[in-house]
Amino acid sequence: MSAPAKSHSDSPLRLLGIDPGLRVTGFGVIEKTGSQLRYVASGCIRSNDKETLPQRIATLFSGIGEVIATYRPDQAAVEKVFVNVNPQSTLLLGQARGAAISALTHGGLPVAEYTALQIKQAVVGQGKAAKEQVQAMVARLLNLAGTPSTDAADALACAICHAHGGQGLGALATAGYRIRGGRLIG
Numbered sequence: 001m002s003a004p005a006k007s008h009s010d011s012p013l014r015l016l017g018i019d020p021g022l023r024v025t026g027f028g029v030i031e032k033t034g035s036q037l038r039y040v041a042s043g044c045i046r047s048n049d050k051e052t053l054p055q056r057i058a059t060l061f062s063g064i065g066e067v068i069a070t071y072r073p074d075q076a077a078v079e080k081v082f083v084n085v086n087p088q089s090t091l092l093l094g095q096a097r098g099a100a101i102s103a104l105t106h107g108g109l110p111v112a113e114y115t116a117l118q119i120k121q122a123v124v125g126q127g128k129a130a131k132e133q134v135q136a137m138v139a140r141l142l143n144l145a146g147t148p149s150t151d152a153a154d155a156l157a158c159a160i161c162h163a164h165g166g167q168g169l170g171a172l173a174t175a176g177y178r179i180r181g182g183r184l185i186g
Contacts, residue, residue, distance in 0.1 A: 014040065016073035016109070017159030018064065019151050020081075020097040023047060025060055026151030029071045030142065032163040039142040041071055042152035053092075057099045064103035076109040077162035079154065082116060114161050119154070122161035 012031040019026035024047075029040040045063030047056035078101060081094050104111045117127040124137050135153040139146070141160060148156060 012038070013075070013163075014071065014073045015159040015162055016067065016071065016076040016104075017155040017157065017162065018076065018078045018100050018104070019154035019158060020060075020078060020093065020100045021151065022053075022056055022060070022092045022096040023049065024151045025063070025096065025100060026149070026153070026155035027064070027067050028148075028152055028156030028159050029067070029073060030156065030159045030163065037142060037160060037163055039144060039156075042148050042156050044149060044151050053095070057095060060096055060099045061103045061106075064100055065107060068104070068107035068109065073109060075112070075162065076104045077112045077114060077158045078104070079119060079158050080113050080115045112162050114158060118165075119157050119161045122164050123157045 012033040014029065014031050017026075017028040017030070019028075025045045026042070027045065028042040031038045031040055045060055045067075047059040051059065078097065081090065081097050084090055101111055114122075120129040120134060121127045123129075123141065124133050126133075129137075131150050131153075134157050135147045135150060138144070138148060138153045138156045138160065142156065147153070
């Protein structure tokens, strides 16, 4: 059973973004009060390459559980898997993503999902933005003193995307739009 979502008038709303990966899973926690965003925390959950796949999945699941217990988010957002050239890598990423979603729902959080294109569009304004551009914009939008790691920045970007467009909707509305040059166009 999931926790009830806070209304737009409640403040602040705490959002957890997850950038899933089997080796490194980034997490980012922000608070949204009105249109203002505030950084809370970010980091990475790392699994050991020498562990078996089930052990790595367990590490990811328990790590996200610890993040939920520590920061007590109200909602979560996860980056969707993209299909790449290597089917084995895609399968492993899908398993890591499944473990992340399971941990989030087990923690009672409503979970929204966004593509990398949607996240980059929401944060940088361009769906084909480079990792460095995402890192720089996340640091700027959250008024950070330094630049977060790429995995933490991607997770924070996912949370920012949810705060900007998907809160309560589960995804950015893309019906009636086309993708051109990495951007959603009407």
